[in-house]
Amino acid sequence: MTISSCCIPTAIDKSTVGSWMFQNCVLHGASERLEPDVWKRTRPVLRGLGAGNSFLATRHGSIKTSIKMTHGLNMSNLQISFMEQSDIQQSAKVLSIAMLNNPHHIGVFLANGEKERLEIEKMFFELFNNLPGFVFLAKENEKIIGVMRMKSCIGKVIDDSDVFEDENDIDWRKSVWFKEWAKHDPAEQHWHLGPIGVLPTHQGLGIGSILMECFCKEVDACMAKAYLETDLDKNVRFYEKFGFKVVSESEIFGVKNRYMLRHSQT
Numbered sequence: 443m444t445i446s447s448c449c450i451p452t453a454i455d456k457s458t459v460g461s462w463m464f465q466n467c468v469l470h471g472a473s474e475r476l477e478p479d480v481w482k483r484t485r486p487v488l489r490g491l492g493a494g495n496s497f498l499a500t501r502h503g504s505i506k507t508s509i510k511m512t513h514g515l516n517m518s519n520l521q522i523s524f525m526e527q528s529d530i531q532q533s534a535k536v537l538s539i540a541m542l543n544n545p546h547h548i549g550v551f552l553a554n555g556e557k558e559r560l561e562i563e564k565m566f567f568e569l570f571n572n573l574p575g576f577v578f579l580a581k582e583n584e585k586i587i588g589v590m591r592m593k594s595c596i597g598k599v600i601d602d603s604d605v606f607e608d609e610n611d612i613d614w615r616k617s618v619w620f621k622e623w624a625k626h627d628p629a630e631q632h633w634h635l636g637p638i639g640v641l642p643t644h645q646g647l648g649i650g651s652i653l654m655e656c657f658c659k660e661v662d663a664c665m666a667k668a669y670l671e672t673d674l675d676k677n678v679r680f681y682e683k684f685g686f687k688v689v690s691e692s693e694i695f696g697v698k699n700r701y702m703l704r705h706s707q708t
Contacts, residue, residue, distance in 0.1 A: 525577035540639030
């Protein structure tokens with residue numbers, strides 16, 4: 443795997459990039475169960491490429507063009523970097539705010555108030571601690587405004603353990619959600635995209651597209667498939683712009699979920 447031109451850190455030599463490339467390909471070859479151990483080995487390399495050597499989004503022409511089209515966002519203040527340990531809590535909070543009003547989350551958590559936002563934040567906090575994958579952050583003047591996670595996967599193990607059915611129990615509703623998504627996860631090796639979200643105050647400015655451009659370049663460098671789940675029609679149209687296609691659908695608590703696959707474009 444290579445570091446795409448949109449994601450090359452400043453002040454970094456080619457030998458360091460080569461080390462990152464090698465570690466990343468090892469990670470993509472790891473199974474779901476092995477990845478945490480591989481992550482521990484690769485994490486020091488990633489930390490060296492993190493906040494101290496933030497990716498300047500303006501280094502790449504296409505990204506610079508995208509930012510020029512935004513309104514109220516100074517492109518010189520936008521950086522793309524890896525998530526550090528100290529970023530986890532704030533990253534989870536940003537996602538909880540960005541995704542609070544998604545129909546799918548309202549269907550699972552039964553409302554979209556502060557209580558539910560905190561539940562979603564906790565869920566993402568646990569995800570980043572237990573199965574971090576690679577997490578890219580979009581920052582404006584060091585403030586996190588967008589988050590994107592990508593993780594190497596080979597299907598998912600479906601938990602068939604009996605859980606007492608209680609329509610009002612959030613843990614039960616989450617278990618229904620996770621089982622349904624697991625049924626659709628591709629069995630072959632792929633990069634799983636998600637979660638990805640941008641603060642509502644910064645949506646529509648091209649930040650999500652910048653993150654997606656980085657994702658697609660990395661996936662194509664590995665000549666790998668990519669996969670995601672989404673609900674909103676506008677999200678489907680957004681991901682279609684980057685080569686994803688809907689391969690199946692299902693309903694979870696009355697909300698249509700779309701499962702999308704992208705083949706390597708190299």
